[in-house]
Every structure is written in C-alpha cells, then in structure tokens.
Amino acid sequence: MEQETILIAxxxxxxxxxxxxxxxxxxxxxxxxxxxxxxxxxxxxxxVLAAMLFPALLIPEGQAGGQQIDLSLGNLFxxxxxxxxxxxxxxxxxxxxxxxGMVVVAVARLVLGG
Amino acid sequence: xxxxxxxxxxxxxxxxxxxxxxxxxLGYVPIGLAYGVLAQKAGLSALNTLLMSLLVYAGSAQLIAxxxxxxGASVLSIVLTTFVVNLRHLLFSAAVAPFLQHWRKIDxxxxxxxxxxxxxxxxxxxxxxxxxxxxAEVFATNVTAQVSWILGTALGVLLGSVIAxxxxxxxxxxxxxxxxxxxxxxxxxxVQVAVALLAGALSVGLLLAGLGxxxxxxxxxxxxxxxxxxxxxxxxxx
Numbered sequence: 001m002e003q004e005t006i007l008i009a010x011x012x013x014x015x016x017x018x019x020x021x022x023x024x025x026x027x028x029x030x031x032x033x034x035x036x037x038x039x040x041x042x043x044x045x046x047x048v049l050a051a052m053l054f055p056a057l058l059i060p061e062g063q064a065g066g067q068q069i070d071l072s073l074g075n076l077f078x079x080x081x082x083x084x085x086x087x088x089x090x091x092x093x094x095x096x097x098x099x100x101g102m103v104v105v106a107v108a109r110l111v112l113g114g
Numbered sequence: 115x116x117x118x119x120x121x122x123x124x125x126x127x128x129x130x131x132x133x134x135x136x137x138x139x140l141g142y143v144p145i146g147l148a149y150g151v152l153a154q155k156a157g158l159s160a161l162n163t164l165l166m167s168l169l170v171y172a173g174s175a176q177l178i179a180x181x182x183x184x185x186g187a188s189v190l191s192i193v194l195t196t197f198v199v200n201l202r203h204l205l206f207s208a209a210v211a212p213f214l215q216h217w218r219k220i221d222x223x224x225x226x227x228x229x230x231x232x233x234x235x236x237x238x239x240x241x242x243x244x245x246x247x248x249x250a251e252v253f254a255t256n257v258t259a260q261v262s263w264i265l266g267t268a269l270g271v272l273l274g275s276v277i278a279x280x281x282x283x284x285x286x287x288x289x290x291x292x293x294x295x296x297x298x299x300x301x302x303x304x305v306q307v308a309v310a311l312l313a314g315a316l317s318v319g320l321l322l323a324g325l326g327x328x329x330x331x332x333x334x335x336x337x338x339x340x341x342x343x344x345x346x347x348x349x350x351x352x
Contacts, residue, residue, distance in 0.1 A: 006183060013166070013196040016197035021200075021204075021207050044201050044202055047312075047337045047338050051330045051334050094141065094296070095144075102148075102284035
C-alpha cells in the first residue's frame with residue numbers, strides 16, 4: 001500500500017477516534033446521554049473485543065489463506081489463551097496477562113521449534 | 115496531597131501526575147514496541163508508524179489497523195473498524211464529564227485527546243475517591259503515558275529493521291493477548307458473557323462466509339442491538 005494512502009487512513013482514524021473521546025466530555029458535562037444509547041454503548045466494548053478475539057484464536061492465519069476453524073493442538077494461539085485468560089481473570093492484571101501470553105507463545109515456539 | 119483548588123492555582127502537582135502514569139508506562143513501552151515492529155513488517159514507513167502513535171494514540175486500534183494494512187484492506191474499512199473499536203471511549207468520556215464541568219473547553223479538548231483505557235482507569239478511580247486534582251497533575255499523567263507510547267513505538271521502529279521475524283518473540287500474540295485481557299476486565303455479568311460469546315461466534319461465522327473486512331463491525335452492531343432489546347424485554351417482563 002502507498003504511504004500516502006496509509007497517511008489518509010491515519011488521518012481518518014484520528015478523526016473517528018478523537019470525536020468519541022471529546023464529544024461527551026465537551027458537550028454534555030451537565031446533561032446525560034439518553035438511556036438507550038448508554039445501554040447500547042455498554043455492550044459495544046465486550047461485543048467488539050469478542051468479535052476480534054474469536055477469529056484471532058480460532059482462525060489463526062486471519063485475513064488471507066485457509067479460512068478454517070483450527071481446534072487442533074497445533075493451534076498455539078488458541079491454547080496460549082488459557083494462561084493469558086487466567087492471569088487476566090485471577091490477577092486482574094492487564095499488562096501481566098499480555099506479557100504472559102507473549103512469553104508463553106515465544107517459549108512454546110522455542111521448545112517446539114515452531 | 116494538595117487540595118484541588120490550591121494545586122490548580124499554583125500549577126503544581128505534575129511530579130505526582132508523572133508517578134501516577136508509571137504503571138501505564140510499564141505496559142505502553144513493550145506494547146508500543148510490538149506495534150512499532152509489526153507496523154514496519156506491515157510496510158508502514160517509520161514516519162507513518164510514529165504519526166499513528168502521535169495522532170491516533172489508541173493501542174488496540176493501531177495494532178488492528180496494522181493487521182488490516184498488511185492484509186490489504188481498504189481505507190474505508192480500516193477507518194470504520196477503528197471507529198467501532200474506539201467507540202468505547204464515548205463511555206469513558208461520558209463517565210468523567212461530570213467531574214470536569216469546571217474545566218475550560220480548551221483543557222477538555224486536550225484531556226480528551228489522551229483519554230485511553232488506561233488513563234481513564236487511573237483518572238476515574240482517583241476522581242471518584244479523592245476528587246479531581248489540578249490540571250497540571252492530570253495532564254502530567256496523560257502526557258507521560260502518551261510519550262511512553264511514542265517512545266515504545268520508536269524503539270519498535272528501530273528494532274523493526276533488526277528483528278527479521280516477530281514470531282520467536284511472541285510479538286504476533288500481543289494483540290490477541292490484549293483482547294483477552296481487555297475482554298476479561300470488561301465482563302461484569304452473565305449478560306455480557308452471552309454478548310461476548312454471541313459476538314465472537316457471529317464474527318467467526320461472517321469471516322468464514324467471506325465478509326473478512328466487515329465481520330467485526332457487523333457482529334458488534336447486531337449483538338449490541340440484541341443486547342439492548344434483550345435488556346428491555348427482560349425489564350418489561352419482570
């Protein structure tokens with residue numbers, strides 16, 4: 001992809017990221033969002049994260065290539081999710097979970113020669 | 115701890131703000147590094163890689179965008195995906211709004227620019243328990259966090275040319291691990307577990323059906339809407 005095209009995408013990303021960050025704090029410091037909007041938004045983080053996570057774990061090669069669900073033991077991304085999830089859940093540690101996940105994958109590749 | 119009015123007037127408190135950002139820095143530097151390396155591998159120039167950390171400044175969205183760039187996705191789908199992924203900030207912004215009513219618009223505009231999951235977590239906990247500190251302290255936390263993100267990115271850009279393959283370092287697992295951690299920390303009740311499972315399954319289904327660029331957006335919008343309808347329906351029934 002051309003660097004100019006990437007820059008246009010970055011500027012677009014900047015706009016769509018900044019508006020949701022700024023709008024409530026600048027426009028409705030005294031008013032509140034409508035109840036139905038708050039309810040809808042409250043489901044967005046969980047839904048969007050799961051919508052991104054499941055394909056990453058179940059279809060490891062993602063965008064291109066073999067579009068198949070891989071539940072085999074060879075799917076490192078899937079079973080490395082177990083320790084990552086446990087650290088996030090039991091320790092409530094965001095960065096701890098991320099580091100553990102990356103280390104588990106790195107070590108497993110070293111040991112398995114992947 | 116200074117009372118808010120006093121520290122605000124004096125513009126003091128920035129060392130406290132910097133120290134509050136330290137847990138964030140410990141996370142942003144390695145993840146920023148992962149982003150920097152992966153962006154290089156995806157074919158982004160060093161300048162564009164750094165510009166994204168400066169202008170967009172949203173970790174998960176940046177890593178997702180890098181994946182989409184590598185996969186040759188269109189600008190429109192990258193921007194729309196970023197929008198949906200970052201919509202959660204609307205909630206964070208609305209949550210801190212009542213505490214910052216006394217701030218000037220220009221300060222609020224600057225504050226919003228650096229409102230991330232992590233700075234929100236630090237600020238909202240403090241605002242609720244100790245009240246709002248002076249602007250200097252709040253901005254010191256935010257600026258320190260973003261500077262560490264940009265520094266991590268720069269390290270990644272430098273290492274990108276040295277590291278031939280990100281796989282032995284597990285860097286390609288940074289994003290899935292981040293999703294897992296964010297997801298687990300977001301889930302508070304059973305409805306949200308159901309929402310997560312449904313959105314995940316729908317997203318996989320759409321991907322397998324060949325809607326690779328749109329699966330995340332479509333699954334999110336459908337399942338969030340279903341969640342609201344379910345909530346309304348169960349309230350009416352009870």
